Amino acid sequence: MLKKISFTVNGKALSLEIDIRESLLEVLRTRLGFTGVKKGCGVGECGACTVLIDGTPIDSCIYLAVWAEGKSITTIEGVASKDGELSKVQQAFVEEGAIQCGFCTPGLVLTTTALAESGKEYTREELKRELSGHFCRCTGYNNILKAAEKSLKPEEHQCACGHHGEK
Ligand code: FES
Ligand code: FES
Known part of the structure; x- marks a missing residue:
């Protein structure tokens, strides 16, 4: 039908x-x-x-x-911006070498994006659980977890006052 x-x-x-x-x-x-x-x-x-x-x-x-x-x-x-700039999650996957054949990568990036958008914090064990539905044939799990952790790390805001960090 x-x-x-x-x-x-x-x-x-x-x-x-x-x-x-x-x-x-x-x-x-x-x-x-x-x-x-x-x-x-x-x-x-x-x-x-x-x-x-x-x-x-x-x-x-x-x-x-x-x-x-x-x-x-x-x-x-639909994850990168319209002008092709990678999202924070995509960038973290590139930086941590979390991509081998790339077959599992779209799904992992999307699930990590959902975790990042939840605004919650995750321990490594929790991340392993959250990503456990993704099978990576290349077994690149360590780098994938590192990339997910990097993706979820809050942005470091630069203070404009100029005094922070002075000794
Ligand atoms: S193709 Fe859908 S879970 Fe494997
Ligand atoms: S990078 Fe190849 S299946 Fe995950």
Whole structure:
């Protein structure tokens, strides 16, 4: 059965007709061309297909596209600024060398983005738990955790008075 659905992807309103059996992963990748949404296991185990739906990380391979009606979806293509400047999370992944083949990276960046936006603090153990739904075939977990920690570190604000830091 076909059904017309509307949602926003990376801030852009889209409407299209889909088969009600299609997963959000299939619709995003094959119909809309968001190839940053990776297909790994296809059964909700590896996290490669993660997108944010209304800010929450979701495995799009086991999420029907019809459920996304009226929702706001963020894929990895929507994380950097419009002029291409990397987000703080993306920059941290680059700096910590948390990227090898890159297959798991979009999902990890998106989940870390959701954690950063929660404004909460996470210990390394908590981060491991939060990121445990992501399988990295290259086993780059140490650098991924370092990148996540860096992403969640509050910005250091420079004081304009000029006296701080004087000995
Ligand atoms: S492809 Fe969706 S969890 Fe693996
Ligand atoms: S970087 Fe290759 S699967 Fe994670």
